[in-house]
Amino acid sequence: MLLFLSDFRPRPKPSSWERSLGPADRRLQPLLCTTTAAMPLCRAAAAATRRSTRRAVQSLGRRFSTAISSSPGSLSVALSLQDYAIERNTVRHGHSPRVCSSAEEAMEPYLQSDGMVFIHAGAATPQPLMQGMINVAKAKKLRNLQTIHMHLEGPGPIPLDDPEAAECIRPLPTFVGANLRKQVMTGDAEAIPIHLRDLPYLFRRRVVRPDVALLHCSPPDAHGFCTLGTSVDWARGAAEHSKALVALINPQMPRVHGDGIIHFSQFDAVLHHDGPLWIHKTKELSKEEVSIGQHIANLVPDGATLQMGIGSVPDAALSQLTNHKNLGIHTEMFSDGVLPLIESGVVNNSMKSTYRGRTISAFLSGSQKLYDFVNDNLSVNLKDVAYTNNVEVIASQQSMIGINSCIEMDMTGQAASSTIGFRIYSGFGGQVDFLTGAAASQNGKGILAFPSRTHKGVPRIVPQLNEGAAVVTTRAQVQWVVTEYGSVNLFGKSLPQRARSLISLAHPDDRDDLERHAHERFGKAFPK
Numbered sequence: 001m002l003l004f005l006s007d008f009r010p011r012p013k014p015s016s017w018e019r020s021l022g023p024a025d026r027r028l029q030p031l032l033c034t035t036t037a038a039m040p041l042c043r044a045a046a047a048a049t050r051r052s053t054r055r056a057v058q059s060l061g062r063r064f065s066t067a068i069s070s071s072p073g074s075l076s077v078a079l080s081l082q083d084y085a086i087e088r089n090t091v092r093h094g095h096s097p098r099v100c101s102s103a104e105e106a107m108e109p110y111l112q113s114d115g116m117v118f119i120h121a122g123a124a125t126p127q128p129l130m131q132g133m134i135n136v137a138k139a140k141k142l143r144n145l146q147t148i149h150m151h152l153e154g155p156g157p158i159p160l161d162d163p164e165a166a167e168c169i170r171p172l173p174t175f176v177g178a179n180l181r182k183q184v185m186t187g188d189a190e191a192i193p194i195h196l197r198d199l200p201y202l203f204r205r206r207v208v209r210p211d212v213a214l215l216h217c218s219p220p221d222a223h224g225f226c227t228l229g230t231s232v233d234w235a236r237g238a239a240e241h242s243k244a245l246v247a248l249i250n251p252q253m254p255r256v257h258g259d260g261i262i263h264f265s266q267f268d269a270v271l272h273h274d275g276p277l278w279i280h281k282t283k284e285l286s287k288e289e290v291s292i293g294q295h296i297a298n299l300v301p302d303g304a305t306l307q308m309g310i311g312s313v314p315d316a317a318l319s320q321l322t323n324h325k326n327l328g329i330h331t332e333m334f335s336d337g338v339l340p341l342i343e344s345g346v347v348n349n350s351m352k353s354t355y356r357g358r359t360i361s362a363f364l365s366g367s368q369k370l371y372d373f374v375n376d377n378l379s380v381n382l383k384d385v386a387y388t389n390n391v392e393v394i395a396s397q398q399s400m401i402g403i404n405s406c407i408e409m410d411m412t413g414q415a416a417s418s419t420i421g422f423r424i425y426s427g428f429g430g431q432v433d434f435l436t437g438a439a440a441s442q443n444g445k446g447i448l449a450f451p452s453r454t455h456k457g458v459p460r461i462v463p464q465l466n467e468g469a470a471v472v473t474t475r476a477q478v479q480w481v482v483t484e485y486g487s488v489n490l491f492g493k494s495l496p497q498r499a500r501s502l503i504s505l506a507h508p509d510d511r512d513d514l515e516r517h518a519h520e521r522f523g524k525a526f527p528k
Helices: 023-032 036-049 053-069 103-110 127-139 163-168 181-186 196-204 235-241 287-297 312-319 336-344 368-374 391-395 431-440 495-503 508-525
Strands: 002-005 077-080 098-100 116-119 145-149 169-173 212-217 225-227 245-249 261-263 269-272 305-307 359-361 380-382 400-404 408-410 445-449 471-473 480-483 486-489
Touching: 098 103, 103 127, 103 212, 103 245, 103 269, 116 127, 127 145, 127 163, 127 169, 127 212, 127 245, 127 269, 163 169, 196 235, 212 235, 287 312, 287 445, 287 480, 287 486, 312 336, 312 400, 336 368, 391 400, 391 431, 400 431, 431 445, 431 471, 495 508
Parallel strands: 098 269, 116 145, 116 212, 145 169, 212 245, 245 269, 305 400, 359 380, 400 445, 445 480
Antiparallel strands: 002 077, 225 261, 480 486
């Protein structure tokens, strides 16, 4: 049973049914009755508790799971009682996993046509197991073996130079990386549009239930406990709901504290492997990116809590925060850019609303220095992404600053972040989660930051989005926008006012054309 209790508010005068509760009922009352929406379930709990408190919780597991997952992130008290989830951080008595000498041996029993495989992603991509899956699928001539995962490193489940693999395997990425973009366009893979916060609910609502999960884990400690290493995100949910678990046990995978604890006895098969993790290389910042970082830094107050992604814009922003004080981190992911701020004491997490003293994330990716830093570091916790990206949790943070980017933005503020025209480039990620939560935070700001032009000179603030471009963040959700030419807050502005503000952030050579289009669109409301 997993409980996230984000706040306990004073209850109003008790109703007649509450006054009728016995002593045993009242033990559950503070937990079950924090929200009005839970009251029908509370009545059932009260009756059940007269028989047995333990039986009450167990019998209500299915109903609470349904109630919560039908509106993820919307309740003040987030309860996750799933009668069909397998608790993986306990000992599976009387069971030992098969220790395999090859990836093919580990994978073969669990692969079948029309089956489904979950694959650990990012820096935790289990490349040996994925290659073993490909080899087995081709040898058995499987068809429609589906894989579900976020962005994978390496060649992916259907490498471009392996057409036979594409005949056997059909990837379903929730976030598309470079190794699957062409395959999505040709129809050999299918992208799933979904907010990052909702990913675990694919399992918890039983939309998907993998036959096997391929995990990349740190070795067991003296008590037999492993961790999910660099990526907890929705891998925890996959581990809880997959029929079988196959683990790549790697001494180079850092042992990371948080929600990713899993006991060695829970695995069905393991393959021991000693190899480096995927490394994310940083690039030298351009002068435009440095300017963007400076503008973002001016929007960040001391004591703020930060969310940032990976790439040049987040790195530019972090590089300009060296004179700030008492910053905290509550994010979906982080990389090397935070290390200098932690080492200098700028980031100390001392003023966060939750998990003070700890850096909270769902996954991470970067250099070996980063992996060494998080290894067995109690100040870093990786959590289930349904928690890190819960809008209410984000909104509860002290001066939450969400820093995200997009591919292009029209002059009303619509942001295309996952596609270039019709071409799928990435995915929704957690952009909407954090822009919404940060905007609702006291003194918070949701920021979309990007250079005014691409490195090829293509404008990124445009009269209208390219044909086929998918809106990730709507104009009503976009507030702060930053380019190298400054920052503007679009909140409360009319469409013509928004256009005027965004044109001021565009490249100077693009402004005349934008003004002409704005006049054509808005008429007298946008005089020349």
